[in-house]
Structure formats: structure tokens, C-alpha cells
Amino acid sequence: MTTIPDVQRAWIAVRRGKPVKALVLQEEWPVMKKLKDGEILVKVEAAALNPVGWKMMRVLPNVLARRPHIAEHDFSGVVVDANDGNLNVGDNTGQGVLAQYITVNADQVAIRPANVTPTQAAGITLAALTAYQALVGVAKLKADQTVFINGGSTTVGAFAIQLAKIKGAKVIATASARNEAFVRKMGADEFIDYTKEPLVAFLTHNPPSTKYSVIFDAVGLVEPSLFTHSAKYLAPGGIFVSTGPLPHGWKDTWKMIRTIGAITTPSWLGNVNRRWALVAVKNAAEDLQEIQKLLANGSLLPIVDSVFAFEDALKAYDRILTTRAVGKVVVKVD
Known part of the structure; x- marks a missing residue:
């Protein structure tokens, strides 16, 4: 012993x-x-x-x-x-x-x-649970849907790509050009290099032929524009899920105020008519067991x-x- x-x-x-x-x-x-x-x-x-x-x-x-x-x-x-x-x-x-x-x-x-x-x-544990609870628990992702994952090369984003593909969904993911091969290896169907052009501008100028059912922000953006402009690329009834905007310091205070305003202002006051949700990670035994099964059978890497x-x-x-x-x-x- x-x-x-x-x-x-x-x-x-x-x-x-x-x-x-x-x-x-x-x-x-x-x-x-x-x-x-x-x-x-x-x-x-x-x-x-x-x-x-x-x-x-x-x-x-x-x-x-x-x-x-x-x-x-x-x-x-x-x-x-x-x-x-x-x-x-x-x-x-x-x-x-x-x-x-x-x-x-x-x-x-x-x-x-x-x-x-x-x-x-x-x-x-933490990264996989975050991705699983965001897509399965909060967004209720289905096989015939398309999900946009911001931050596909983060660990949460990489798990989210894999879990979305396991669900049978189509995945569009962002990262820098140096990580494109990795993001595609995780299973992304389409890739966007966020360093070439601001995401909001790119998605506004190049809207998807079929609007996204889910946007999952795995980065935790402090600046709210990806959400406030989402009517152009997020389907009616779609959902914007965030890991949670976390400021890096006092310099982000104004951005946080804008974000809080964006997610709390109702659409009849001019806000975007889309849902915003935060994934608050829980140590749920049933979710952990499901992730364990996916790891054991090789579906999740x-x-x-x-x-x-x-x-x-x-x-x-x-x-x-x-x-x-x-x-x-x-x-x-x-």
C-alpha cells in the first residue's frame, strides 16, 4: 500500500x-x-x-x-x-x-x-466539458445544422469541432493561417483565417449560403460585435454561445460594458434579434461519462x-x- x-x-x-x-x-x-x-x-x-x-x-x-x-x-x-x-x-x-x-x-x-x-x-476535463455542455447542453446541436466555432485551435475549440462532427453537424472554424492544418485535422469542413480581415467584416461581406444554427465563441471575446451583427450570418432562432467574456485588465472595461449592454438589451430596443447564452461549466457526472466513452472508442482525441x-x-x-x-x-x- x-x-x-x-x-x-x-x-x-x-x-x-x-x-x-x-x-x-x-x-x-x-x-x-x-x-x-x-x-x-x-x-x-x-x-x-x-x-x-x-x-x-x-x-x-x-x-x-x-x-x-x-x-x-x-x-x-x-x-x-x-x-x-x-x-x-x-x-x-x-x-x-x-x-x-x-x-x-x-x-x-x-x-x-x-x-x-x-x-x-x-x-x-475542463476543456472537453466546456465544449460538450456548450454544444449539446446549451445549443442542443443537431446533425443537420451548421455550427461556427470561433477559436478552432484553442483546446475548447478543438474539442468542439470534434464533438460537432460526432453529432453529424457541418463545422466552420476560425484560427490563424499557421493553425489551418490542425483545425482541419480536428474535422472542420471550412476554415476562416481571422488575421486576414476582422471576422464581422468577413462574415458580412461573405455571408453563408445557409445561416449558422449555432455560433460558439471558444475564445471568450470581450468585444461584442460578433454577436451584435449576427443577424447577417446567424439563423433566426439560432443561438450565440460564449465561454464568457473575461477582461485582461482595466483597458477592457468599456468593452465589457458594451458586451453586457449587448446581451441584456431586448431586440425591441434595437438589439440584434438573436439569443446569447453563457456556458457555465458544471462537473456533471453524466457528461463526463459520455466524454469518457467517446475517448475510449477513439471518436474524441x-x-x-x-x-x-x-x-x-x-x-x-x-x-x-x-x-x-x-x-x-x-x-x-x-
């Missing part, structure tokens, strides 16, 4: 700022070994970084962020203790944080499929951009901060 230590190494968010200033590597962070009903203790194998992680570090003050705390959200690992009847010691799971051990609720993890490595598994050593987590953040990562940036823990 594995001996569980009292303390561990963990990357701790201690203040607001960029990761290099916000994070500290603690050598003796306590391991939470006392489990409540339904909890498990997992020894982490790999952890993945998420854009929301570093954005929250930069934006939220300590009180709202409840610092200090262990950084990040997604991991893969092995159960070393369990107070739950569904998972046992030795089971491979797929969610967590940047530390050697993590205590989580058993209903927030799933058994890792045998055809998925720990490194791949670390980067699946994990995407890893790069892998860093645990001590090099700040270098991993440097990589994700370039916004050029194609797939997940993963930190190898054990």
Missing part, C-alpha cells in the same frame, strides 16, 4: 498578478488526508494549465480568489485513498490541480480509458501541445501566455 505523506510539493497562488509573481512553489504544503463522505485522495500524475487559471490570477483580488490556494483545475492521477463506494484505490482518474496530492469529490472524476495516457488525460517538468511550471505558463499553444500545456507531476 502507498504511504501517504503529511506534506507535499505544490504550486500555490499567493497574490494577484502574472503567474511568475502570483505563484510560489511550496515544499511542505499539507496533504488533506481526512476524507469526507464521497471524497477521494488522488496522487497526481500530470496537471494541465487553463487560460482561465492565469486570467483569474491577474484579475481577482486575494479576498475573492481565496488565496493562498493550489493553482489550476485539471489533472490525471491514481486514487490512493477513498471514502466512496464507486472508486477504489488504484483507479485512474482525470481532474485536479498543480500538486502531488489532491482531495476531490468522487463524482467529479472518471476512470481514465486505457487508450489515453496520463499526460493526455490531464488536459481533457485528446490534444497536447507541450509537457513541462513540475519544477518548470512557470515555463509552462510562459508557453500558454503566448496564446500560440495548440492543445493543452501539461505539467508532469509524477
Whole structure:
């Protein structure tokens, strides 16, 4: 049986700022070994970084962020203790944080499929759930529909392309020209290079022959024009789904005010006559199990951009901060 230590190494968010200033590597962070009903203790194998992680570090003050705390959200690992009847010691799971051990609720993890490595598994949960719940849960995407995915080379966007194709939908996706091959490999039927011309101008000048049933903004645009002009390319009764506009700093305040106005102003006051919805990700066991099945049968492919050593987590953040990562940036823990 594995001996569980009292303390561990963990990357701790201690203040607001960029990761290099916000994070500290603690050598003796306590391991939470006392489990409540339904909890498990997992020894982490790999952890993945998420854009929301570093954005929250930069934006939220300590009180709202409840610092200090262990950084990040997604991991893969092995159960070393369990107070739950569904998972046992030795089971491979797929969610967590940047530390050697993590205590989580058993209903927030799933058994890792045998055809998925720990490194791949670390980067699946949050991004795949976001894409799945946006398209299946919020948009109710159907096989005969067309979906426009803004940010096809992001991890959320790449999962969304794959899930839309699994559903039988037609997919149009955006990315920069250097990522066109990747986006098409994920399954996109058509590709738009957003660097050549602003998207709104391109879609206005080149409206689709059949308007989109769904627009999924996997980037989380702060500026609202893609939505406010959407009557030109989004079908009546269609829906605009966003991962959530998240400002990078005070410079985006006015854009956020405009976005809030755009999504709250009714159409009879001149707003676009289209629905806007936010995908608020939930750790829904049934959704996680469905993603697990798609991974196990090979329909859904994990995407890893790069892998860093645990001590090099700040270098991993440097990589994700370039916004050029194609797939997940993963930190190898054990």
C-alpha cells in the first residue's frame, strides 16, 4: 500500500498578478488526508494549465480568489485513498490541480480509458466539458445544422469541432493561417483565417449560403460585435454561445460594458434579434461519462501541445501566455 505523506510539493497562488509573481512553489504544503463522505485522495500524475487559471490570477483580488490556494483545475492521477463506494484505490482518474496530492469529490472524476495516457488525460476535463455542455447542453446541436466555432485551435475549440462532427453537424472554424492544418485535422469542413480581415467584416461581406444554427465563441471575446451583427450570418432562432467574456485588465472595461449592454438589451430596443447564452461549466457526472466513452472508442482525441517538468511550471505558463499553444500545456507531476 502507498504511504501517504503529511506534506507535499505544490504550486500555490499567493497574490494577484502574472503567474511568475502570483505563484510560489511550496515544499511542505499539507496533504488533506481526512476524507469526507464521497471524497477521494488522488496522487497526481500530470496537471494541465487553463487560460482561465492565469486570467483569474491577474484579475481577482486575494479576498475573492481565496488565496493562498493550489493553482489550476485539471489533472490525471491514481486514487490512493477513498471514502466512496464507486472508486477504489488504484483507479485512474482525470481532474485536479498543480500538486502531488489532491482531495476531490468522487463524482467529479472518471476512470481514465486505457487508450489515453496520463499526460493526455490531464488536459481533457475542463476543456472537453466546456465544449460538450456548450454544444449539446446549451445549443442542443443537431446533425443537420451548421455550427461556427470561433477559436478552432484553442483546446475548447478543438474539442468542439470534434464533438460537432460526432453529432453529424457541418463545422466552420476560425484560427490563424499557421493553425489551418490542425483545425482541419480536428474535422472542420471550412476554415476562416481571422488575421486576414476582422471576422464581422468577413462574415458580412461573405455571408453563408445557409445561416449558422449555432455560433460558439471558444475564445471568450470581450468585444461584442460578433454577436451584435449576427443577424447577417446567424439563423433566426439560432443561438450565440460564449465561454464568457473575461477582461485582461482595466483597458477592457468599456468593452465589457458594451458586451453586457449587448446581451441584456431586448431586440425591441434595437438589439440584434438573436439569443446569447453563457456556458457555465458544471462537473456533471453524466457528461463526463459520455466524454469518457467517446475517448475510449477513439471518436474524441485528446490534444497536447507541450509537457513541462513540475519544477518548470512557470515555463509552462510562459508557453500558454503566448496564446500560440495548440492543445493543452501539461505539467508532469509524477
